[in-house]
Amino acid sequence: MPDRRLEALTHHEALRYDYLSKNIHFLNPKEKAELEHLKAKLAGELVSYSQERNLSQDALNALPVYPKRENSKRYSRKEKHGDLDLPPYPNGMATAFDKEQPKERIKGLPAYPTQERSKKVSRPKIHERVEQPVKEQSIKVKSPKPAKKKRNFSFKRFLKWIGIVILAVLTGMIVMFVKGMNEITSGKNNYQPAQVEVFNGEDTLDGTNILILGSDKRVTQNSTDARTDTIMVMNIGGSDGKIKLASFMRDTLVNIPGYSSDDYSTDLKLNSSFTFGEQDGDQGAEFVRLVLKHNFDIDIKYYVMIDFETFAIAIDTLFPEGVEIDAAFETVGGETVTEVEVPDDLGYAQGGAMYQTIAVGKQRMDGKTLLNYARFRGDDTADFGRVKRQQQVLEAVFAQVKNPAKLFTGSAAVGKIYALTSTNVSYPVLLAEGLGILTSGRGGIERLTIPQQGDWIDTYDMYGGMGLDIDRDNYKELLAQMGLR
Numbered sequence: 418m419p420d421r422r423l424e425a426l427t428h429h430e431a432l433r434y435d436y437l438s439k440n441i442h443f444l445n446p447k448e449k450a451e452l453e454h455l456k457a458k459l460a461g462e463l464v465s466y467s468q469e470r471n472l473s474q475d476a477l478n479a480l481p482v483y484p485k486r487e488n489s490k491r492y493s494r495k496e497k498h499g500d501l502d503l504p505p506y507p508n509g510m511a512t513a514f515d516k517e518q519p520k521e522r523i524k525g526l527p528a529y530p531t532q533e534r535s536k537k538v539s540r541p542k543i544h545e546r547v548e549q550p551v552k553e554q555s556i557k558v559k560s561p562k563p564a565k566k567k568r569n570f571s572f573k574r575f576l577k578w579i580g581i582v583i584l585a586v587l588t589g590m591i592v593m594f595v596k597g598m599n600e601i602t603s604g605k606n607n608y609q610p611a612q613v614e615v616f617n618g619e620d621t622l623d624g625t626n627i628l629i630l631g632s633d634k635r636v637t638q639n640s641t642d643a644r645t646d647t648i649m650v651m652n653i654g655g656s657d658g659k660i661k662l663a664s665f666m667r668d669t670l671v672n673i674p675g676y677s678s679d680d681y682s683t684d685l686k687l688n689s690s691f692t693f694g695e696q697d698g699d700q701g702a703e704f705v706r707l708v709l710k711h712n713f714d715i716d717i718k719y720y721v722m723i724d725f726e727t728f729a730i731a732i733d734t735l736f737p738e739g740v741e742i743d744a745a746f747e748t749v750g751g752e753t754v755t756e757v758e759v760p761d762d763l764g765y766a767q768g769g770a771m772y773q774t775i776a777v778g779k780q781r782m783d784g785k786t787l788l789n790y791a792r793f794r795g796d797d798t799a800d801f802g803r804v805k806r807q808q809q810v811l812e813a814v815f816a817q818v819k820n821p822a823k824l825f826t827g828s829a830a831v832g833k834i835y836a837l838t839s840t841n842v843s844y845p846v847l848l849a850e851g852l853g854i855l856t857s858g859r860g861g862i863e864r865l866t867i868p869q870q871g872d873w874i875d876t877y878d879m880y881g882g883m884g885l886d887i888d889r890d891n892y893k894e895l896l897a898q899m900g901l902r
Contacts, residue, residue, distance in 0.1 A: 619716040624655035729784030739781030747796040
């Protein structure tokens with residue numbers, strides 16, 4: 418049965434009493450007075466079990482045991498102790514009987530800490546409690562992001578760098594092109610820029626048609642007797658990815674409105690239209706366009722007219738080491754040849770020989786040699802052989818200009834050639850169409866010669882000159898099948 422003699426003391430007083438009781442032989446006068454004070458407080462009171470467990474057995478044995486009084490009266494400290502000057506209770510511990518107790522305490526005794534009583538909070542009865550509604554909270558659950566895989570190759574980054582490279586290449590090409598043009602237009606050399614002629618080009622149904630003319634006179638001379646022995650229509654950018662090249666023999670007889678005897682007679686040579694146009698205010702290219710439309714139903718958007726000297730300069734500028742070509746000639750006088758002597762108009766004009774010897778087989782030709790090879794018609798195929806060689810030369814140039822190493826040096830050459838060439842092609846169009854030539858070549862080059870070998874009748878034009886009479890409707894259909902419309 419637990420001893421219940423410490424009920425009158427607070428928890429702190431009980432701990433203090435336990436400590437002083439244990440060390441009673443070592444107390445100083447103040448501590449002895451304090452112990453006596455606690456003992457006096459315990460007179461006639463019981464101890465709670467909760468306080469008892471904090472005291473040692475020796476401290477409990479030292480406490481006096483008083484008999485329990487039934488119906489004992491509760492006295493105030495003043496009544497119990499008279500005029501004894503005792504220290505006051507700590508704040509919050511005084512009873513209703515002690516309200517009149519003076520607040521002075523015995524001098525020298527310690528003041529115990531204040532222990533405030535906790536206020537009782539009235540709680541509603543169980544049947545009176547109201548359940549508070551639980552607020553619904555939307556909890557956003559973030560779905561875990563998949564871990565990004567580290568990629569060594571980024572397609573977007575690759576495209577970005579490709580774009581930068583292309584932009585740099587285009588910028589370099591433009592700079593070199595302007596530099597090449599400036600060499601001609603600056604007046605620092607003997608060349609004069611070519612003049613642009615009137616040309617009312619029409620769009621083509623598929624791709625772009627370009628008229629290519631080769632003049633025997635400088636395009637800056639405004640010569641009324643200029644002639645052309647090269648008449649070609651080139652189609653690029655078509656849906657089939659091919660370059661189409663149609664070559665017209667200069668002696669082909671056609672109808673030239675306003676110059677032929679009537680609207681139907683084919684009594685004038687095709688190259689006569691160029692001469693008539695040059696005599697009518699430098700419109701040689703425009704007249705050829707109109708005649709080709711009238712006789713073969715071909716729409717042409719652009720023209721490029723280059724003279725023989727400019728052609729040689731262009732080749733030497735674009736290909737300093739020459740153009741690689743497999744030279745071939747037909748029989749001469751019915752005999753096979755290993756070499757031929759070709760007229761050298763440019764060399765003779767510069768004080769050289771009238772002829773140049775060109776061997777059969779693969780070789781590299783400079784500009785003058787390539788021009789003489791393309792213009793030669795002294796073998797047994799005459800003009801037909803010349804047209805065939807012209808197509809071969811143009812095809813060889815296209816094939817070798819695709820070399821990426823010539824993008825910059827080639828741009829300077831193109832700028833120089835552009836200044837020397839009469840054309841209605843602007844540089845942005847030239848750049849776009851030039852790229853079209855490079856990409857169209859993937860499908861090969863489709864060639865057509867008008868007329869084909871032996872597909873004509875020799876006859877005379879209205880001036881008595883020998884000409885080639887052909888079936889125009891047949892070739893109109895062949896051109897349509899090629900896509901040159």
